[in-house]
Amino acid sequence: MKQLVIPAAIALLLAACSSTPDADKAGGGAPVESRGPGVATVTTGGVDSQRLPPELTDPNNILSKRSVYFDYDNFEVKAEYRDLVASHAKFLTQNRQFRMLIQGNTDQRGSREYNLALGQKRADAVKRMLALLGAQEEQLEAVSLGEEKPKNEGQNEAAWAENRRADMLYNGEF
Amino acid sequence: MSRILCQIRRIGLLAVCALALLHASARAQLTIEITGAGANRIPVAIAEFGGDPAASRILTSVIRGDLERSGLFKMIDTSGEAITEATPPNFADWKSRGADALAAGSIGLSADGRQEARFRLYDVSRETVLGGSAFVTSKAMLRAAGHRIADVIYEKLTGEPGVFSTRIAYVVRVNAMRYELHIADADGQNSQVALISKEPIISPSWSPDGDRLAYVSFENKKPVVYAHSLASGKRVVVANFKGSNSAPAWSPDGRRVAVVLSKEGGSQIFLVNADGTGAQRLTSSSAINTEPYFSPDGQFVYFTSDRGGSPQIYRVGIGGGDVERISFEGSYNVSPRLSPDGKSMAFISRRDGGFRLSVMDLASRQVQVLTDSYKDESPTFAPNGRMILIATEAGGRGVLSAVSTDGRIKQRLSISAGDVREPAWGPFNK
Secondary structure, eight states, X not given: OXXXXXXXXXXXXXXXXXXXXXXXXXXXXXXXXXXXOOOBOEEOOOOOOOOOOHHHHOTTSGGGOOEEEOOTTOOSOOGGGHHHHHHHHHHHHHOTTOOEEEEEEOOSSSOHHHHHHHHHHHHHHHHHHHHHTTOOGGGEEEEEEETSSOSOOOSSHHHHHHHSEEEEEEXXXX | OHHHHHHHHHHHHHHHHHGGGBOBOGGGOEEEEEOOOOSSOEEEEEOBOBSOHHHHHHXXXXXXXXXXXXXXXXXXOOTTOBOOTTSOOOHHHHHHTTOSEEEEEEEEEOTTSOEEEEEEEEETTTTEXXXXXXXXXXXXXXXXXXXXXXXXXXXXXXXXXXXXXXXXXXXEEEETTEEEEEEEETTSOSOEEEEEESSOEEEEEEOTTSSEEEEEEOTTSSOEEEEEETTTOOEEEEEOOSSOEEEEEEOTTSSEEEEEXXXXXXXXXXXEETTSXXXXXXXXXXXXXXXXXXXXXXXXXXXXXXXXXXXEEEEEETTOOOEEEOOOSSSOEEEEEEOTTSSEEEEEEEETTEEEEEEEETXXXXXXXXXXXXXXXXXXEOTTSSEEEEEEEETTEEEEEEEETTSOOEEEEEESSSEEEEEEEOOOOO
């Protein structure tokens, strides 16, 4: 059985350590109950977007389409998106000053980090096809947003299908 | 003893210096609801403390709340009378009220004029003193003193350290354009915002000393790993390589961080120094390798991989070499987190269509499913190993839930504004 510590003894002990430099700085009567240190709030900066050439944003141009959709648990670029990816590969080949960020996405079922890795597989698949068709490695970066940025927040198959996706962004858009 | 008190005092001073930097978020407190309790709860009486009645009420309500929420104690009505640590208790009376233990104390001035909370804990049936303590405090820090006292009572009565004065981190998604990283007391109170971002924040991980949080931020339109010093707000990039950078986990000595990088293709686990230098690849399979977590002895990294066709948990020595598969039951086992004693592993297992918190005894490989949830995520052990905090869903919203490792005690922590997710339970206070 441990004995109760007598408060007077504690006061003596506290007085005994009041010669430490930290204690001197605080001055008298400072509340010194121990808990973790305080927390300073940080606000992150935003990203400025620049103007893109009209061919990338004209709704009648295939280059304005930027999304490749995938089947459930699948990471292959489907045949119906080959023309789209090929058009962007051609643009990148003809415009070497442009860089592209490919963001892979998943639906929101399961672990966030595992989904991040699954989204990476989708982004990597699009990147590989762009590179095969002539875009240069230095122009391309494949990253994943996992399940964090759903296009459709619904909890049904239609919403999930919209979120199984890779988006192609040009510099100025990211 | 003298060393410990000096230590407590020094940390307190740091807290005071940091007060100027505080950015408390009053509207976003977590509220806790207990949805289960232990089978044999110890009946405890926490008498009102002597001294200032208002201060006593704050202190004793924190102590009672902490002990009650743990699910291990039953509070005995004390009918409001104040008993100080100096008053010999009437053991026969407390015995007749059904108390096994009694705490009494007071709030007064210490010899050098500062406010002090003192208490004594009694074993009512044996009529003996179990222990006691005194904590220098202030009006603003009364809750912290209450948590400290509750920790002492918890340890005296259960034999294991209490976690009431530890902190938790979690992410609040306020809306699609605002994400906040919060640090709160283990009871969800005193929430402070460490980071506000327009883009998601995931996977917070406490440094072993509790000073820093590593996490993944998408503020640059891609996942980047930062280490964030909580007191100063200073941030260091731990990993911002080409491709994705994610899933940070500190080594037990705090020197290295395991991260997942896609810079060499796929998702591979690397060890980097906490300042971002010296990236060293640990996994070599072409499959997905993610969610690294160090064993407490620092010798192994547990992780999730789909190298066998479905996501399962594996481990590898920190020097590389042979990879050992750990999970076998079912087709989806992810998010391994080892208990502080290294004997068991919490993870998320898909069972009957739901993602459920499970625990494996590592010696026997026996698995126990602890919840019947639909969407459990991100398990994190309390530093005493008694509870596991997870993110789950209730009423279409993200909430946190604390579950005891035997599955009996369940608490739900929810927030009125927004989704709560990505919990990380901090280490013991220094």
